[in-house]
Amino acid sequence: VTQPGFGPDLAEVFGPAHQPSSDTGPLGLVQLLTPEGERVEHPDFSFGDGLSHDELAEQVRGFFRDMTLTRRIDVEATALQRHGELGIWAQLLGQEAAQIGAGRALRPQDYVFPTYREHGVAYCKGVDPLLLLGLFRGVDQGGWDPRENNFGLYTIVIGAQTLHATGYAMGMQRDGVVGTGDPERDAAVVAHFGDGASSQGDVNEAFIFAASYNAPVVFFCQNNQWAISEPIERQTGIPLYQRALGFGFPGVRVDGNDVLATYAVTQAALQRARDGQGPTLVEAYTYRMGAHTTTDDPTRYRLSDDVERWKLKDPIARVEVYLKRNGLADQDFFDAVAAEADDLGHRLREGCKAMPDPQPMSMFDHIFAEETEELRLQREGFATYLESFEGARA
Amino acid sequence: VTQPGFGPDLAEVFGPAHQPSSDTGPLGLVQLLTPEGERVEHPDFSFGDGLSHDELAEQVRGFFRDMTLTRRIDVEATALQRHGELGIWAQLLGQEAAQIGAGRALRPQDYVFPTYREHGVAYCKGVDPLLLLGLFRGVDQGGWDPRENNFGLYTIVIGAQTLHATGYAMGMQRDGVVGTGDPERDAAVVAHFGDGASSQGDVNEAFIFAASYNAPVVFFCQNNQWAISEPIERQTGIPLYQRALGFGFPGVRVDGNDVLATYAVTQAALQRARDGQGPTLVEAYTYRMGAHTTTDDPTRYRLSDDVERWKLKDPIARVEVYLKRNGLADQDFFDAVAAEADDLGHRLREGCKAMPDPQPMSMFDHIFAEETEELRLQREGFATYLESFEGARA
Amino acid sequence: MTTTTQKVTLAKALNMGLRKAMEDDPKVLLMGEDVGKLGGVFRITDGLQKAFGEDRVIDSPLAESGIVGTAIGMALRGYKPVVEIQFDGFVYPAYDQIVCQVAKFCFRSQGKTPIPMVIRIPFGGGIGAVEHHSESPEAQFAHTPGLKVVACSNPVDGYWMIQQAIAAPDPVIFLEPKRQYHADKAELDDSVTPDPLFSSRVVRRGSDVTVLAYGPTVKTAMKAAEAASGEGKSLEVIDLRTLSPLDMAPVFESVRRTGRAVITHEAHVNLGLGAEVSARITEECFYSLEAPVLRVGGFDTPYPPSRIEEDYLPDLDRVMDAVDRTLDF
Amino acid sequence: MTTTTQKVTLAKALNMGLRKAMEDDPKVLLMGEDVGKLGGVFRITDGLQKAFGEDRVIDSPLAESGIVGTAIGMALRGYKPVVEIQFDGFVYPAYDQIVCQVAKFCFRSQGKTPIPMVIRIPFGGGIGAVEHHSESPEAQFAHTPGLKVVACSNPVDGYWMIQQAIAAPDPVIFLEPKRQYHADKAELDDSVTPDPLFSSRVVRRGSDVTVLAYGPTVKTAMKAAEAASGEGKSLEVIDLRTLSPLDMAPVFESVRRTGRAVITHEAHVNLGLGAEVSARITEECFYSLEAPVLRVGGFDTPYPPSRIEEDYLPDLDRVMDAVDRTLDF
Numbered sequence A, B: 001v002t003q004p005g006f007g008p009d010l011a012e013v014f015g016p017a018h019q020p021s022s023d024t025g026p027l028g029l030v031q032l033l034t035p036e037g038e039r040v041e042h043p044d045f046s047f048g049d050g051l052s053h054d055e056l057a058e059q060v061r062g063f064f065r066d067m068t069l070t071r072r073i074d075v076e077a078t079a080l081q082r083h084g085e086l087g088i089w090a091q092l093l094g095q096e097a098a099q100i101g102a103g104r105a106l107r108p109q110d111y112v113f114p115t116y117r118e119h120g121v122a123y124c125k126g127v128d129p130l131l132l133l134g135l136f137r138g139v140d141q142g143g144w145d146p147r148e149n150n151f152g153l154y155t156i157v158i159g160a161q162t163l164h165a166t167g168y169a170m171g172m173q174r175d176g177v178v179g180t181g182d183p184e185r186d187a188a189v190v191a192h193f194g195d196g197a198s199s200q201g202d203v204n205e206a207f208i209f210a211a212s213y214n215a216p217v218v219f220f221c222q223n224n225q226w227a228i229s230e231p232i233e234r235q236t237g238i239p240l241y242q243r244a245l246g247f248g249f250p251g252v253r254v255d256g257n258d259v260l261a262t263y264a265v266t267q268a269a270l271q272r273a274r275d276g277q278g279p280t281l282v283e284a285y286t287y288r289m290g291a292h293t294t295t296d297d298p299t300r301y302r303l304s305d306d307v308e309r310w311k312l313k314d315p316i317a318r319v320e321v322y323l324k325r326n327g328l329a330d331q332d333f334f335d336a337v338a339a340e341a342d343d344l345g346h347r348l349r350e351g352c353k354a355m356p357d358p359q360p361m362s363m364f365d366h367i368f369a370e371e372t373e374e375l376r377l378q379r380e381g382f383a384t385y386l387e388s389f390e391g392a393r394a
Numbered sequence C, D: 001m002t003t004t005t006q007k008v009t010l011a012k013a014l015n016m017g018l019r020k021a022m023e024d025d026p027k028v029l030l031m032g033e034d035v036g037k038l039g040g041v042f043r044i045t046d047g048l049q050k051a052f053g054e055d056r057v058i059d060s061p062l063a064e065s066g067i068v069g070t071a072i073g074m075a076l077r078g079y080k081p082v083v084e085i086q087f088d089g090f091v092y093p094a095y096d097q098i099v100c101q102v103a104k105f106c107f108r109s110q111g112k113t114p115i116p117m118v119i120r121i122p123f124g125g126g127i128g129a130v131e132h133h134s135e136s137p138e139a140q141f142a143h144t145p146g147l148k149v150v151a152c153s154n155p156v157d158g159y160w161m162i163q164q165a166i167a168a169p170d171p172v173i174f175l176e177p178k179r180q181y182h183a184d185k186a187e188l189d190d191s192v193t194p195d196p197l198f199s200s201r202v203v204r205r206g207s208d209v210t211v212l213a214y215g216p217t218v219k220t221a222m223k224a225a226e227a228a229s230g231e232g233k234s235l236e237v238i239d240l241r242t243l244s245p246l247d248m249a250p251v252f253e254s255v256r257r258t259g260r261a262v263i264t265h266e267a268h269v270n271l272g273l274g275a276e277v278s279a280r281i282t283e284e285c286f287y288s289l290e291a292p293v294l295r296v297g298g299f300d301t302p303y304p305p306s307r308i309e310e311d312y313l314p315d316l317d318r319v320m321d322a323v324d325r326t327l328d329f
């Protein structure tokens, strides 16, 4: 009885299934500062409302400074890897606006769960950039204290941290720090992840748990178009921010190279979470200008003119133009930032080289809060073994 | 600079995030036969087009027969469990229309990946109902041959089969049996799962892979409102069919107690897949009338009046009314089906009791296609051990 | 909690232990599938949501990785999540979160963010269930540094060990022999001081052969000892209780006396706990051994259909057979 | 394939073996993250997508469970998927699909639907990587009935074993010592007949101590044998090659001669392969043993930061130390 073609064309019925991922969706790509440095309006999001001219100027200069220093951290670390001081480095070149916009929208009580690339967010959360190098140098697995900075350790297993973030947000709900209306008290969580990570089961389960419990978490996806060698099209045929609609919470795509827009959108999403209105997915549309990591060779899988095209959208250049054209910053300011960056670079170079290797015996430390007899014996056995070489090895 | 309430209310911006899961969404709940047995029209889906009055009558009578026999399988198996002939049984009571509608839309070359509850679909695929009992009796883990029936073995790990289905569909693409326009050749896969399963990472990854490769797979979710004791609201705040929109392929909610609508929608989705237009999510909106399994006690977590309300939507009764009121079937027909059901019941009772226990030694069989020396020795050792009891045990 | 003694099943004892832990520490949360109104498919959390509310006894979406992953987040926020995995065979979707995250947070952060968390897993077979409901996954967790793994074998241990596991500052995989949930009742005296959590215990003294067991096989070992004594063989039975770390001191002491050891568990013999225990005994008691350590476990086959599971599972006869083989060695 | 011999690295040998397998059988598919244009992060699949097209060399979305789960479906459809897990530490999201599905389809269907499939995993440490990139997960898979697990240690074995694994009708976990990928070159002669896949091999004859190794530690064991001979100690080295099933015959034969055995692997000692091998040797060669089997492996700690990984990993000194201890026992 089955006949070919029976039934309507569902594609027609349901509307086109696939849209090019460059499509910016119903909301359009939220942008407040064009690549040319022009301020533009957006119906739903704005930057600087309620700020005086000076306050606004100061904040934008702050963004410029943050992005410049963040880029310097990245450049120095990349160089340190080239010189063998780091084993590997995950570059953020091109993603400065996405990270500073997201990072500056945070309040001290907000907690961040990063991937391995959130150097700019770490900087905003007050993590000493020098500490970021330890993991990549191989002397530790993250030297900062998550409790001090409300900034978790880097997570290397793709997507895993989005569930931790959701659970942490559920804890905030139980602590009564959501929706009280007290700005000093209400808190939220940001879960960072990439476009490739959006395919992991864990990330989608995080969406489900967050929606189910209406948890105060902002899922911040830096869509830098690439998961190592795989383009975004392998992960999704529609704009990533629309994934949220399938889970029952809002999604928005913002120009991730526009620090003003990223700041405005992230802050709105965070406020929504703090107010008890639940999760939001923010897709920061940007581009990975560098290699995936210093061990990667992008020439094997992508064309350089893509990169050239995105160079024109540089997140820092547009802010510099804006500041200069509108006389919001003078040369002294730019010189000062440049000098500060040089100092930072110097400090990172010296500090990195000075980082000591851990003691071999330290591998037995902190495996548990309460050490086991088994491990104590293994530790002692190894110590005795090492001593047997004194002299021999020296 | 951060101020409470800064930024627009995203809920406003993005539209309401949450809709009650009873909401039937933009398309409405696709229904072609009301609980009262009235045929109704739907703008996008229809049943019986191109069928003569007799052909249509014959097909609807067929559905009635299929559902009646399927229910009998379920009733008998439930009774057999009560009598200790089965260790456990997963009842489908109330889901007959969803399964027969989905099962009858299949072509022989289509392949099905079931959960543990698809007894009606198995029946449509020609699996001897008696073979379904083996797993629940504990004599095997699925006695039928998936290759003969194009019906996979029951999968107990929630959601796992949706990935197998997607991979199988990817294999069909490589075999060139998709989009050729030849009805005898073009094939598709149906992945069955439940509302609870929609929360598993695997199911969401299956959506991603299917969308990414445009695989010919229909994701058929029987939303029976419950995952053991957990109501659908724990899994999703919006209608499940909308999950598909987040992954870039169509989703549709159909009245799962309406065999005509389920048949029409599934067939359309299958044809879309066979034609190479990719995956579809079909949410069959139904209700688990029985316990989760025979070991479950629903009185601990749900109200009986829910069940009473759904009794009025019985999938078989409405077809019977429709057939009778329109004179599409006479009493002889109903008597014949009843008799056939009795025969089936008898065969199941006798057949089940006659099912022999497996030989203990059989646990060593078929672990590999190529047995290992290790296992051969372990098998021999156990055989010798058993022999040492001959007499002793007898 | 009353301190008057009462006879309870393992299921009831665990339920009482969980209730006590929740009363003692408001940070303790329960989470899992069907743990709320239903009280879990085995009723271990029966009545707890009613008593402590939906914020502390949390029905979760159907996703094990999500359950463990979010529990990690709650632990980082200062809570003590106790998650229930509905059946042993369904812990695997959460395996990545357990071995790469739960096990590593403390080490990764150099002790700054330990994860005090309990993962309860009903394990083992013998209940006539279908596939994936009778697994024994302990070896896989014990092999993972950063996890502590324990198994209770009786109501009294169940009551105390669950409270100790929850109080512990480290992640504990807590294995419950589901076959024993409703099997035997034992006298529960709330006033005694329990043994430390990470200790094994000699549960029957003997002189000829040391029989090691944990979880569901302790009962089997005790039966074997009973039967053996009838044949004039004296078996010493040790309930390992803790699988990682292992508490081998009482085992070594015993084997040095008996010179013979048999270990029995439901998990597959190949790379099961018995392999490690055998290796350690041989390393430590080499000159005391009269025979190699013998292992009696589930065969190296997938768990079979339930109608023949008793043939798969180590039973009194197979333990006795090993005892005889080691004595005749 | 040319039959003229050439010197190749392990990476190149595996690449050649995969190419050969794809030429020989059109049903062979490769799937994984970055296996296409990039040729994999280790370049093991370099050039294969260009040669065989995107339908046979498939870049996958970033989801390991999805990779293995869909590969199962392709296998059921008659294909022979060879999936690449990018690094050992990232196999865990796929763990459920591997142990509950890949391992069980054949048994569950009573042989009707076997899953011929290869899961390639670059494993082990020593490459100065960050967390999760230096794990040795073999024991967890070897403990699971229904899986076969092998590890290659050199280019020649790599070339043949990958082809044999792909030709095998059962699922094979194929472990590649990533540290060796570009280390040494070996003469590859396509005309010889290789040993069977599931066999261990004596790679150096000796009479005093039997040293067992696989994957990355085979080189370490050979170095130790070299050094030991300088000290007048004769070590027999066996490359286990197959971890499940284990091919113990050559091991037993050897230990009966030497009376002493040391096993070394990078995996944690606790419940690592060494535990099982030690238990089996003791069971089979009890009266031949002059000393307990000694185990030299990774410590029971999480894999440490790379700056001290060489202290964590078994090296020549630690193997020699064990050799001395067993000789002095």
Ligand SMILES: Cc1ncc(C[n+]2csc(CCOP(=O)(O)OP(=O)(O)O)c2C)c(N)n1
Pocket: A117, A156, A157, A158, A193, A194, A195, A196, A197, A198, A224, A226, A227, A228, A288, A292, D033, D062, D064, D086, D090, D093
């Ligand atoms: C579970 C897991 N699988 C694979 C990897 C290896 N890996 C590291 S980064 C990466 C790509 C991630 O892409 P994306 O999520 O877009 O983040 P991006 O690197 O672009 O910031 C992969 C596959 C991993 N770290 N974890």
Ligand SMILES: Cc1ncc(C[n+]2csc(CCOP(=O)(O)OP(=O)(O)O)c2C)c(N)n1
Pocket: B115, B117, B156, B157, B158, B193, B194, B195, B196, B197, B198, B224, B226, B227, B228, B288, B292, C033, C062, C064, C086, C090, C093
């Ligand atoms: C991975 C996994 N976790 C838990 C279970 C236990 N379990 C069996 S059925 C079920 C509920 C499934 O609900 P749903 O997906 O709605 O299907 P239904 O039973 O309603 O048909 C659960 C939790 C399982 N089988 N697999």
Ligand SMILES: [Mg+2]
Pocket: A194, A195, A196, A222, A223, A224, A225, A226, A227, A228
């Ligand atoms: Mg990316």
Ligand SMILES: [Mg+2]
Pocket: B194, B195, B196, B222, B223, B224, B225, B226, B227, B228
């Ligand atoms: Mg359901």
